Amino acid sequence: MVFNPLEHPVCLEFPRWLDETAWGEHIPFAMFLTSVMRPQTFVELGACRGVSYCAFCQAVKSLKAETKCYAVDTWRGDAHAGELEEDVLTKLKAYHDPLYAGFSRLVQSTFDDALKHFADNSVDLLHIDGFHSYEAVCHDFETWLPKMSAKGIVLFHDTNVHERNFGVWKFWAEMKEKYRHFEFLHGHGLGVLAVGEEVAKELEFLFKADAGETKLIREFFHQLGTRVFSAQKIHEQQSLIESLQKYIENLQTYERVVQNSKTMRIYRILKDEGVGSLMKKGMKKIGQDE
Ligand SMILES: C[S@@+](CC[C@H](N)C(=O)[O-])C[C@H]1O[C@@H](n2cnc3c(N)ncnc32)[C@H](O)[C@@H]1O
Structure with missing residues (x-):
């Protein structure tokens, strides 16, 4: 099966929503997929600031696909992602709802509690990007597997991280023995697992790729991902510059307040004209001038 990216130009779209994330480099593949x-149904477990999720939504909208999308997250963070600021969900909603509410929901819930909202065999595409310990990813996969349809594809982020008690790599090694698969190594690793019996024929090139093709496919999506990564870095620098500018403005305001204060006026008289002058001008008058 020949893979023709020209048939899927959406993979060249630039993500409209960028924020702090370790996922940015996989956006072209997410859009391609x-x-x-x-x-019919896409579920993401672990949306956080919504970068990966909004990329899927953007593709659905551009393609005018009839996909129903659901992002499940407590929006509290976890031991790997860290604690999330209170306004993360509010900011994401403000961006997401006007564009995507017609076909997409942000579900504030644990992954386990959300299970009851989904019928068995109903999810075509599942992205697991929650807590990354071996036990957590095992649990998330096993509990959500019955929800997967015959077309089912499951994505796992962080298959290539071997630190801080991340265990997706270990789980991925076990999955590779059981299911057809493809793994991207860049962007902390993204595993693509074919759990359904009737996976789209056009994805066969991934699962049948030999060593040379695997290298090229990885390189192709890595190169597209690098473009997003660079933009993300620029976005982060711009946010940093904006917060530094605010900080400088606050310092300037504070400096003006200090310079105009009574204490500074007394100090300047003492320094330039001495105690006698200060006595002459009188504390009372200075007080009235304030
Ligand atoms: C690595 S972040 C997701 C990153 C995101 N996909 C992106 O594009 O950057 C993991 C998220 O999973 C959420 N999470 C972890 N375990 C969870 C659970 N059991 N139920 C609900 N949310 C969970 C955390 O709140 C956190 O926001």
Whole structure:
């Protein structure tokens, strides 16, 4: 099966929503996959600031696909992602709802509690990006597997992270023995697992790739991802510059307040004209001038 990216130009779209994330480099593949699969139902476990999730939504909207999308997260963070600021969900909603509320929901819930909202065999595409310990990813996969349809593809982020008690790599090694698969190594690793019996024919090139093709496919999506990564870095620098500018403005205001204070006026008289002058001008008058 020949892979023709020109048939899926959505993978060249630039993400409209960028924020802090370790996922940015996979956005071109996420958009490509959405274009190939046109899933009926897409679920993301672990949306956080919404970078990966909004990329899927953007592709669905651009493609005019009939996909229903759901992001499940407590929006509290976890031991790997850290604690989230209170306004993360509010900011994400403000961006997401006007654009995507017609086909997408942000579900504030634990992954386990959300299970009851989804029928068995109903999810075509599942992205697991929650807590990354071996036990957590095992649990998330096993509990959500019955929800997967015959077209089912499961994505795992962080298959290539071997630190801080991340265990997706270990779980991925076990999954590779059981299911057809493809793994991207860049962007902390993204595993693509074919759990359904009727996975889109157009994805066969991934699962049948030999060593040389695997290298090229990885390189192709890595190169596209690098473009997003650079933009993300610029975005982060701009946010940093904006917060530094605010900090400088606050310092300047504070400096003006200090310079105009009574204490500074007394100090200047003492320094330039001495105690006698200060006595002459009188504390009372200075007080009236304030
Ligand atoms: C690595 S972040 C997701 C990153 C995101 N996909 C992106 O594009 O940057 C993991 C998220 O999973 C959420 N999470 C972890 N375990 C969870 C659970 N059991 N139920 C609900 N949310 C969970 C955390 O709140 C955190 O926001």
